[in-house]
Amino acid sequence: MNHLEALPTWAALLTAFFLVLGAGLTLIGAIGILRFRSFFERVHAPTLGTSWGTGAILLASTICFSALGSRLIVHEILIGFFITVTTPVTLMLLARAAIYRKRTEGKGEVPPRSLLRLPDRPASTSTPPTV
């Protein structure tokens, strides 16, 4: 924190821009969780934070510490990689639990399992039935 005066103006501006962008996207994602009404809509909101929300904050960090010349930028790449690789695991667990529950309730809000057992349809003309 103490050497930030040494940061050139252009780097400070870029850092601030990406930091605000990333934090803003993450905030919008959080607002989305509040605003959406169903589980499968809500699932989409946090992905703002895990994609460009994270990406922009990491970019800001990269620019800042590269301009200061204090260390290599591997940390940011690793953080981005781990977030990208681990997000699907959580999301699939939640989504499959939700779809299982909805099917058990049997209110017809989600497509039945049998939809996935149909033989392959031609891709170009297919408009598979959804509920």
Add this chain to the structure above:
Amino acid sequence: MSRLLPYPILTALLLMMWLLLTSFSAGQFLLGGAVAVGASRAMAALQPSRPRLRRWQLLPKLLGIVTYDILQSNIAVASIILKGSRRKRAPGFVAIPLDLRDKTGLAVLACIVTSTPGTAWVEFAPDTGVLLIHVLDLVDEAEWVSLIKHRYEGLLMEIFE
């Protein structure tokens, strides 16, 4: 493939990562080495299939396409959230028959679909290869099927199969 070090490259990479994230010292080397050896033996217990990269030179192209698409859908989903319920949306499920069978390729596709705001990977049937995704703003189903199939799956099949 010795019994002590089933994945020498993975072990070396893990140790490198440990040292980069902490500091280069003898103590961290020992600690990181122990973690790396333990993790690679845990990996061997999972018996993963060996991923094949048939055309790795296409990876930057895939990364570029995905980065651009994620940026676009970030803007789209952010505007949907900010506009609230003033505009009528139609969220829904889309079933996509996939031809991709390679496990690594499917894992990468899962990362892409999940990282893209507006699409969520819900279910995949390995026997028929049908993938079920949820789309936040579903306008045209055929368009989504064609997007996944042509924009990502084709490229992934070229890289991994």
